[in-house]
Structures are given as structure tokens and as C-alpha cells.
Amino acid sequence: MRIALLGTGAVCHVLAPAFLDLGHDVVVGTRSPRATLDTNQAYARLAERHPALELRAFADAVPGADLVVNAIDGPSCVAALTPLAPALAGRVLMDVSSPLDWSDPDAVLDPVNTDSLGEQLQRALPAARVVKTFNTLVAQAMAAPAAIGDGDHTVFVSGDDAAAKAVVTGLLESLGWKDVLDLGGIRTARATEMMLRMWIDTWAALGTDMFGFKIVR
Template identity: 80%
Template structure:
């Protein structure tokens, strides 16, 4: 597949090499490629290690992509992607963002309870097919599920389009996920986004970010 990976932060640094290793073509989207290369030292180093990576603007990265990954930080992603509503029409958008506002003490979820970031993205991109996933684990566990409990934990899918969820589910299994649980429509991303508070408190108690959630049947 040709995958447009939007965002150049920590999630990009984990997903880009893993997707390339699986044989996919990866183009990274950013607001300004020149600024990213000039000021984002970590991304410049990643690009130097992975010459196959392309770097384009958000709008340039999407056309021709079989899958779009939203790896833009949660508080910024809706505003960043809304202008691309027409460009993203028809595309599967795998949303791995978290709605945590770290600008306030102890951090808070926004939105929460009656809405979710996944739903906001779907409303902002009405003709895209948004699938929420991978937002319940640390970035470095996204492509290494076996590093937690020998892989015996659950990753979740939320989305209104079954075909889109099938595409994302196949990719997750290719990344090593064995327990992929489809929760239903995009509304169910409220539940997985609210798990972030539990994730943070468990990480603090255990002293490691390499933890996962397991649904026991």
C-alpha cells in the first residue's frame, strides 16, 4: 500500500520504519516540509536513516494513498485536517491520536464523555472513513505488541465503515497484533479515548509505559 502518515512526532518515528519494513510505500505529511527539515532535528535524523521516506505537505501527501494515518497531536489534528475534507473524501483515515490536553495541570481529556476526538474527526471529514485504533498503548508498543505480555493484550477498532475497519485490522495483524477487537461505530472511540486516564495512572504506578489492556472472554 501507499500510506500517507500525517505528523512528524514520536508516533511517526515508530510507525514509519515499521511500515517500510512491511513493504509499504510511506509518504510523511507535515505543514511545511522545509521548516520540518530545518527545525525538527529528530525527524531530519529519521529521514537520513530512511531515504525511502517522502516528505510532503499534508495536502500533497494524501492523493494516491491507500491509507491515511492521523498521527498529528490530538489538540491540533481536527483543525489541521478540516481544510483537507475534500482531499480526504473516500480515504480510510486511521486515527491514532489522543484527546489529552497537556497544557493544564495533571492533563485533562477534551473532549470526553459525550463526544470524542474520533467523532470530531469524522464530522470534520464527512466523506472520509475514520477508524480509531492504537490509542490505548504507548507509541513504541504500536508496532511491538509482543513487547507487552508476549503480545497477549487487546487493540481496539472503532469506525462506521466495516470495509475501512477491515483494512486497518489487516494492517494491525501484519504489525503483530493478535487480539483485534471491533467495538462498533466511531461513537465507541469515546470509550477507548477515556481509557487514557487509566493508562496514565497505571503507567505512573508501574513505572513503565509498556503496558496494555486485555479483554478476557
């Protein structure tokens, strides 16, 4: 599968190598490839370790992709992706964003309760097939579920398109996830996005961000 991973932050540094290890072709999207290579030393080191990674502008990364991962920061992702609506039409968009400005210590969840980033993306990209997932985890755990409780924890998916959720679920299972819970339509992204407050407070209480949530049946 050809995967376009949009964003060059922590999620990219975890998922891009993991996808390559699974045999997928991976192209990374960024606002300005030249600026990324010149100023983002962490990404430059990643690219050096994984020469198979391609780096392109957002608009050039999406065409030809079987699946697109939104790893752009939450406050910026809707504006960044809206111009790509024609290119994203019909494609599976795996959205891992969180509705929080991490650079602001006083930030609150936005949107929250009556809306979600997942829903905002689906409205802005009506022909894309948005699937919300991975937003209840630290990036390092996304491709290493066994690093927490021997993998005995839950990852969630939300989306209106059953076939798109099946594609994402298959990808998660290939990363080692044993418990993938389909919550229903994209509206249920409100619930997992609101779990971020619980995640932050649990992190503070435990002193580590390597933990997961488990739904016990």
C-alpha cells in the same frame, strides 16, 4: 499499499519504519517540510536512516494514498485535517489521536464522555472513513505488540465503515497484533479515548509505559 502518515512525532518515528519494513510506500505529512527538516532534528535523523521516506505538506501527502494515518496531536488534528476534507473523501483515515494537551500538566480530556476526537473527525470529514485505533498504547508498542506480554493484549478499533475497519485490522495484524477487538461504530471511540486517564495512572503506578490492556473472554 501507499500510506500517508500525517505528523512527525513519536508515532511517526515508530510506524513509518514499521510500514516500510512491511513493504508499504510511506509519505510523511507535515505543516511545513522545510521547517521540519530545519528544526526537527529527530525527524531529520529518521529521514537519514530511512531515505525511502517522502516528506510533504499535508495537502500534498494525501493524494494517492490508500490509507491515511492521523498522528497529529489531539488538540490540533481536527483544525489541521478539516481543510483536507475533499482529498480525504473515500479514504481510510486511521486515527490514533488522544484528547489531551500533553504540554499542559493540568490538562483534562477534551472532548470527553459525550463526544470524542474520532467522532469530531468523522463529522469534519464526512466522506472519509475514520477508524479509531492504537490510542490506548504508547507509540513504541504500536508496532511491537510482542514486547508486552508476548503480544497477549488487546488493541481496539472503532468506526462506522466495516470495510475500512477490515483494512485497518489487516494492517494491525501484519504488525503482529493477535487480538484486535472491533468495538462497533465511531461513537465507541469515546470509550477508548477515556481509557487515557487509566493509562496515565497505570503508567505512574508501574513506572513504565510499556504495558497493554487485555480483554479476557
